[in-house]
Amino acid sequence: MTHSMKSSRKKRILMGIFILLTVSLFIPTPYYIFQPGSVEELSSKVAVENANPSSEGKLYLTTVLSMRASNIYYLAYGLLAPHAAVERSTSVKGDMTDKEYNRWLEYLMNSSQKNAIIAGLQAAGEDVVIHAKGVVVQTVNDKSRAKGILEAGDIIHSVDDVPVRNSSDLLSYLKGKNAGDIVTVAFQRDGKKKSGDIELIPLVHSETKAGLGIVLSDHTEMETSRNVKIQAGDIGGPSAGFMFSLEVYKQLQKEDITKGYNIAGTGTIDQNGRVGQIGGIREKIAAVDQADIDIFFCPRDIAPGDTNEKEVLEEAGKYGYDVKIVPVETLEEAIQFLEKLPPKQ
Incomplete structure (x- = not known):
């Protein structure tokens, strides 16, 4: 084989590899990547009419950053990145279209906010x-x-x-x-x-x-005794409901229920104040560790398939996170914990 033929073959192989790599950029994979998101302070997102919003400490919601693994390179990143999880799109949204899934997330967030307002107001003795x-x-x-x-x-x-x-x-x-x-x-x-x-x-x-x-x-x-507005921004899904309800309750108390602590948490909420399981708890506790949080409320494991409490304790132990983890079954249980909490020194 002559030198020119070898050179030509090498160029064709390199061109083939280049085309393959380029094409692979545009082939979507059936996976979602979940990573630690933000830890966001709540008093600026919740406005209760005639409230007492000032406190030394603060309440925070936690989020998970989710993205479509739109090609194999994103998928590889999701598999290798620390604190990232990869899930098939069917386990995330079933057979819903993207439009249906986004509408459902929006409904869940709106419903979650409504439940949070009802639970928070009722816990504070308000009429709903x-x-x-x-x-x-x-x-x-x-x-x-x-x-x-x-x-x-x-x-x-x-x-x-x-x-x-x-x-x-x-x-x-x-x-x-x-x-x-x-x-x-x-x-x-x-x-x-x-x-x-x-x-x-x-x-x-x-x-x-x-x-x-x-x-x-x-x-x-709902009809409420006072106006409550929640501005969630682009946060979707129901998992901030519990912390929204706690913020509504906090703003209606004369005393500072935070006692000077930075308190984050996650969990769904129903109208009766029951806290429910959520997805992405491992990613959320990783985000909390980076945000100078003292206490983290998580849903208590009650039913046979519940795993939030187990997973968050495993993750905190594995990485040595310096945050007090408090599993709760209800909003009332979280309030009782805060009532007994000594002020932060």
Whole structure:
């Protein structure tokens, strides 16, 4: 083989490698990368009418930075970077489209804020009136005939012109129906009214013989004794709910419940003040370690599948994080802990 032929072959190989590397930049992978996000102070995000917002210490929410592994290089980074986790997109958002997933995250955050306001005000002895206003679609079963008609985040207001205020109303109406029956569902999506005819499918382990084949939760609105505004910015999902509720409660107390400490935390919240499990707890405690936080509230493990308490304690022990970890089951439990806490020296 002549020198010129060898040189030409080498150039073709290098060109092939270059093309392969360039093309690989544009091939998305089916993964998400999760990393430690920000630790954000809450008093600037929560405004309670006629409140007592001043305190020596502060409350903080914690976030996880999530990004799509849009090519193999991002994926490699996610696999190698410290405190990063990689998950398949199906385990993150199921079979939702990106638009559905973003709408669902927005709904979860709005619902979480509403629950936080209700729980925080009630813990402070304030009056709150809750009105049932329909049911919200969480997921649509693969076998459901509602596929392509209903999406995550849709709010159902009536079925066959019968008002649906809560999930009990929907179940009561469907009890007399059979698989194959067609019902007209009126719902709201992104502020717009829509409707669709949906064939019912057979259900097992259900109060009804037939149903829409969706997972749903109650959608409510509230009347409160005073105005509360939460400005979450671009934070999505429900995991800041517990800390929002604690901030609402804090601003209604005459005494400083922080006792001078910097206190962060995470967890969902329901209207009764119960704290629920969240994703990304390992990334959140890593973010807390870098932010001069004294105390970190996390959801207590109660149900068999709960792992938040276990994971956060494992992570703190593994890396020697200097923060007091306090697992809680309810907002009230967190308040009681703070009441017994000696002032920071």
